[in-house]
Amino acid sequence: MELEIPDSDASADTGGWTVLTATGEIDVAAAPGLREKLVELIEDGTNELVVDLEGVDFIDSTGLGVLVGAVRRARAADGDVRLVCTNSRLLKVFDVTGLDDVFAIADSIDDAVGMATDGS
Amino acid sequence: MAEIHLEIPPRLDYLAVVRLVVATAAALDPPLPESRLDDLRLAVTEACSNAIKAHRPEAEDEPVIVSCHLESDCFRVDIRDRGPGFDPDALSELPDTNDPERLQHESGLGIPLIRVLTDDVTFEPADDGTIVSMTLDRPDTEESILTP
Numbered sequence: 140m141e142l143e144i145p146d147s148d149a150s151a152d153t154g155g156w157t158v159l160t161a162t163g164e165i166d167v168a169a170a171p172g173l174r175e176k177l178v179e180l181i182e183d184g185t186n187e188l189v190v191d192l193e194g195v196d197f198i199d200s201t202g203l204g205v206l207v208g209a210v211r212r213a214r215a216a217d218g219d220v221r222l223v224c225t226n227s228r229l230l231k232v233f234d235v236t237g238l239d240d241v242f243a244i245a246d247s248i249d250d251a252v253g254m255a256t257d258g259s
Numbered sequence: 260m261a262e263i264h265l266e267i268p269p270r271l272d273y274l275a276v277v278r279l280v281v282a283t284a285a286a287l288d289p290p291l292p293e294s295r296l297d298d299l300r301l302a303v304t305e306a307c308s309n310a311i312k313a314h315r316p317e318a319e320d321e322p323v324i325v326s327c328h329l330e331s332d333c334f335r336v337d338i339r340d341r342g343p344g345f346d347p348d349a350l351s352e353l354p355d356t357n358d359p360e361r362l363q364h365e366s367g368l369g370i371p372l373i374r375v376l377t378d379d380v381t382f383e384p385a386d387d388g389t390i391v392s393m394t395l396d397r398p399d400t401e402e403s404i405l406t407p
Contacts, residue, residue: 167308168271197278199304200372204365211362228297235375236368237356 154252156187156221162194165202173202177209177220186218189251198229203238210241219243221251261287261329266322269315269340277307277325284327285334285395295395298376299334305369306338306391313342314388333378333396341388 157180165173180188190206192198209220221243224230233239245251263284267273278300285291285299303325310323318341328335353367354360373380379394 164275166271166274166304168274197300197304199301199308200366200368201308203368207362208365214362231297232301232372236372240356241361 153248156189156252157185158189158191158248160191164197165195166199167201170201170205174205181212186213186216188220189248190222192222192224223248223251263327265325269311269323271311274304274307278304281327281336291334299395302373302376302393303336305373309369310338310340314340317341333394335394338391344384344389347382
């Protein structure tokens, strides 16, 4: 299991959005690291976040829960968390859990940044 | 029928090993379709993480046991822990995804995922714990829940 989360200083600012790149498998063992990073960013005022999941090949329910929590925290601060994901395995997990209705999911970072504020 | 038996310490960092071993066993002839291996990897991860969390406080020095049963018409994996047990039917339902209240819930997806990803699942009390038994059928035409 590998999870690479760049330091906030290394996150690329894109149109005011901060891009966080995750790679590897986000399972119950790795998810706490992702949660910690997302909470830290949002509490520090970085509440417009794109989480790039293009390098992620597995996510479990704990990983999904971390993303749900990040969306809640960001939206409570008038921001949002948007996902970049084209991996059909992950997209189907979002689909079968119904979380594709909760997350704003884009094909690319540019598309994520360019989404309307309602996620469409 | 062949069996593959795996004993792991009750540690979450062993889940990747369990995924690898179980999916490799399920890929043996006659293999499950690749798409169903994705279902299996996720279902096993959910069940085994629950087992480890329940087992660890009760029997930290004892292994969680994962048994793969390679049958001609199905692949079955049993996960046995020594936790206090639970009633899967007593779990409360999550709010609808269109309900803003849904964002208040970061957990509760594991058991529903297991149910939707497998063809059959049982949660049976054992003498000193719980056995979760998950079955995936082998028909060539079986479609994966996770298949696009």
